[in-house]
Amino acid sequence: MTPKNVTRRDFSKLAAAALCGTLVGATALAQEKKLDTSKIQVEPSLLLEDPNVCRGINTCQGKGKGDHACAGQSACATAKDHSCSGHNDCKGQGGCGGYPGQNTCKEKGHCAVPLSKDTWPIARKQFEHLMKDMGQKFGSAPKG
Amino acid sequence: MSLSLQKKDPMDTWPPLSVVQQWFQAVVTHPDGIDSGIESDAACTLMPMTRDELARMVTRSKNLSAEERLSIYANAYYARLLECLGDSFPILKRTVGEEVFNGFAFGYLQRYPSHSYTLVRLGDHFARYLDETRPDREETMAISEKPPVGWPDFLIDVATLEWTIDQVFDGPGIEGKPTLSADDLHGIGTEDWPRVKLQTAPCLRLLKFRFPVNGYYTAVRRLTDASERIPAPAPAESFLAVSRREFIVRRHELSQPQFELLAALQDGETVGESVARAATLCDLDDEPLSRELQLWFRDWTQQQFFEAIRSE
Numbered sequence: 001m002t003p004k005n006v007t008r009r010d011f012s013k014l015a016a017a018a019l020c021g022t023l024v025g026a027t028a029l030a031q032e033k034k035l036d037t038s039k040i041q042v043e044p045s046l047l048l049e050d051p052n053v054c055r056g057i058n059t060c061q062g063k064g065k066g067d068h069a070c071a072g073q074s075a076c077a078t079a080k081d082h083s084c085s086g087h088n089d090c091k092g093q094g095g096c097g098g099y100p101g102q103n104t105c106k107e108k109g110h111c112a113v114p115l116s117k118d119t120w121p122i123a124r125k126q127f128e129h130l131m132k133d134m135g136q137k138f139g140s141a142p143k144g
Numbered sequence: 145m146s147l148s149l150q151k152k153d154p155m156d157t158w159p160p161l162s163v164v165q166q167w168f169q170a171v172v173t174h175p176d177g178i179d180s181g182i183e184s185d186a187a188c189t190l191m192p193m194t195r196d197e198l199a200r201m202v203t204r205s206k207n208l209s210a211e212e213r214l215s216i217y218a219n220a221y222y223a224r225l226l227e228c229l230g231d232s233f234p235i236l237k238r239t240v241g242e243e244v245f246n247g248f249a250f251g252y253l254q255r256y257p258s259h260s261y262t263l264v265r266l267g268d269h270f271a272r273y274l275d276e277t278r279p280d281r282e283e284t285m286a287i288s289e290k291p292p293v294g295w296p297d298f299l300i301d302v303a304t305l306e307w308t309i310d311q312v313f314d315g316p317g318i319e320g321k322p323t324l325s326a327d328d329l330h331g332i333g334t335e336d337w338p339r340v341k342l343q344t345a346p347c348l349r350l351l352k353f354r355f356p357v358n359g360y361y362t363a364v365r366r367l368t369d370a371s372e373r374i375p376a377p378a379p380a381e382s383f384l385a386v387s388r389r390e391f392i393v394r395r396h397e398l399s400q401p402q403f404e405l406l407a408a409l410q411d412g413e414t415v416g417e418s419v420a421r422a423a424t425l426c427d428l429d430d431e432p433l434s435r436e437l438q439l440w441f442r443d444w445t446q447q448q449f450f451e452a453i454r455s456e
Contacts (some may be wrong), residue, residue: 010430014419014437015338019329021438025445026326032446121313122391 050111054115055139057127072127072138074113159191167191173219175254178211181218225253225266232267232310235364236302239376251277264314271303293354293379301353305361308349308386309393316346317388324450332453338416341454343411347388348449350398350407356382358395389448396447401425402440406449 048057055066055076068077115123124141131138159167167190174181181187182195192284193201195211202210229239229249237245255276256269275281278296323345332340356377363374383403385396398406401422408418419437426433445452 009336009420009423009433011335011416011420011423013430014423014434015416016334017434017437018415018419018441019332019334019337021443022324022445022450023326023329023443024438025442026324026329027440029323029446029448030326125391127312 048127054120054123056120056124066142068139068142069132070139071136072141075142146428163190168217171214172221173257174218177220178214178346222250222253225258225263226250228263228266229253229270233270233303233306235306235361236299238364239302248274264310267307267310271300271307274300274303295376297354297379298357298376301355301357302361304351305353305357305384305386308351312347312349312386312388313393317349317391318345318387318448318451319391321451323448324445324452328453338414338419340415341412342415342449343454344406344410345387345449345451348406348410349367349386350403350410351386352403353382353384354379356380358382358384358397361395384399385449387447387449394447395439406444409450412454431445 055074056072057074059072068074114120128138167187170184170190171178171181171187174187178193182193182198188429191201199210200213202214204210225247226246229252230242230245233245240248252270252273255273258266260266274296278300280294280296281293290438324342360374360377367374381400383398385398385403385406387394387396404425405418405422408421409415413421422437423433426436428436
């Protein structure tokens with residue numbers, strides 16, 4: 001069929017296919033969410049607990065590595081380094097997924113610590129949101 | 145740094161703080177440095193003075209003159225903004241090199257100075273600026289037929305992609321909010337479905353490029369050696385959806401029919417109208433196109449491109 005033959009198309013059939021796909025996608029999404037909840041088990045407040053998973057997410061002066069004047073300015077992770085998914089020692093010490101540093105169990109974190117260059121901005125953003133919610137002050141982010 | 149007016153000075157009445165602040169901004173943000181800034185119309189309108197009179201306004205320190213002290217702020221202002229733009233456009237910066245990029249960025253800051261309280265908006269017009277100042281602009285505007293696609297288009301495409309990713313990362317999203325679910329679809333029959341309108345997610349952006357910049361972007365990001373370069377790809381129209389899930393920005397390459405379909409839905413057209421728009425661009429017969437549509441809508445729903453059914 002060429003694009004010129006569109007008037008002969010069965011649009012009700014095409015639309016029905018779209019509806020069917022949408023239903024399948026919505027069902028898959030619901031299952032995915034259920035699976036994610038049981039698999040990752042995240043708790044945002046864990047991002048603020050010690051040890052922390054990367055630079056710039058320490059909650060107080062002295063609770064991060066390297067010289068830093070205040071919260072949010074540490075130079076590196078205080079959590080033990082690990083290089084891949086599921087190798088984290090404890091809760092709140094896993095790397096990526098959408099919830100770095102928020103896994104609730106040992107070996108349930110995703111990816112490496114210290115965080116990768118792709119994951120760190122997510123953690124920092126979430127750190128800023130959490131600190132603002134608690135009315136806590138923090139410094140500008142340290143350079144990578 | 146302290147600002148002071150000495151007694152018996154022609155300006156011995158303190159101007160209001162807001163005027164001093166505006167004068168300070170006019171001086172330190174002048175592109176040609178503080179000498180030109182002090183003598184600029186903007187600064188002179190607020191507080192007329194010559195360079196020699198600066199010390200009456202800004203106290204000198206033990207080691208630095210008033211002019212040198214003020215220059216620290218002027219230099220820091222541009223250094224900070226160039227750094228911010230570099231952070232927002234790392235692939236473009238790597239593509240053209242730091243010197244050329246900083247030249248673009250400095251010119252951009254003159255034409256589109258920062259007016260927002262937040263640096264998140266700093267690069268809003270950068271891609272447009274690159275287009276406005278492209279070296280072949282007059283040439284391409286003079287010819288009536290479609291001009292050939294070239295290097296400036298590639299850079300504009302890269303800048304557009306990077307800025308979109310930045311905006312999607314910082315903008316509103318769907319985290320913690322419900323998106324289109326099977327419950328929303330309950331009771332909608334196949335006869336009603338073509339008249340349904342879908343609300344797309346606030347973080348969904350649809351982009352059309354003259355180059356396959358998504359692949360280029362990915363390839364450059366994967367480079368580990370800072371000195372390594374990747375040649376620009378050959379021109380080829382490409383389409384992309386950029387969205388965000390779980391705070392991660394995700395890029396989805398699209399075909400043209402997929403792009404047109406999603407664009408129609410985003411514009412508020414019905415499912416039926418949108419499918420028809422895509423169908424005009426497809427060579428497939430109904431049977432294979434139906435299978436394709438089913439897969440497209442499945443993936444887009446699962447990727448949370450749709451927030452809800454529009455209530456109209």
